[in-house]
Amino acid sequence: MPLEDDLTTAAANGDTARVESLLQTGAQVNGLNRFGRTAVQVMMMGSSSVAQVLLKHGADPNVADPRTGSTPLHDAARTGFLDTVRLLVEYTADPEATDNTNCRPVDVAKDNGHADVVAFLESL
Template identity: 35%
Template sequence: MFELHQAVASENYDLVLELLQCNKCNVNEKDFKWDCRTPLHWAAARGQTEMVRILIEHGARPCLRNNSGWTPAHFAAESGRLEVLHLLHSLHAPLHKEDCCGDKPVRIAEIYGHKECVNFLKIAEAESMEYRKMAKEKGIKLDDTDEEWEEQKKEVEQNQRKQDQKDDTASVPK
């Protein structure tokens, strides 16, 4: 685990601020040993609302995904972290993204029985989509896409199609 990831996970606000203010780390670095989580994923999962705010103020991107396609909103929804979800929504973070299984944060909250989160996310997702529509119309650029994850997803899908074609060809009688 990288130093900033550790500082966030252990709730060491002083060290986090020191690392961020001195530019000693990449706030969006993905930890490959921990499913490509960023420090923001850790803070959201742990319900560290102020830490989430600090990280985003220092350039953390709430659209970044881990290997499963989870955004910080997915992690907050899994843990029932309603305050974090409120903050992410207020900052126009994407709350509507599907993971690699097609689940949005609202579905994750449903699975884990976090009813308050479910109710909030249903409303927030609709508001978020409306904001995105307005932003597009007005030419406001949103940081909504994890390009690296999207590229990996395309590669996986292409490889799966190739494998499916091979399987279809192999099963055809000669």
């Protein structure tokens, strides 16, 4: 199994130590797993420590899902994880990015009732 599959699995499971270890042993932070996704796309959105490690290692916060056009910021906003939303924005995630339905992250946060995320994104 390629290191990128291990990396995306660790990121999806919120395993910060394993993510760090795999990156140190040569996993490509923006490498694709067998499903064509990067670790930042599949990371556990509630794990800001995983997000921090990936972003610190140069993960692209603006990578879009080829099917939906959603970015990691859309996903974090949709699920309401303000800490992860803040980190992504700090690492240059584009809050004005639109998905295939022309929705921005603030729109999906509104649709899902995450007032704190909406307030933060509207303050930018």
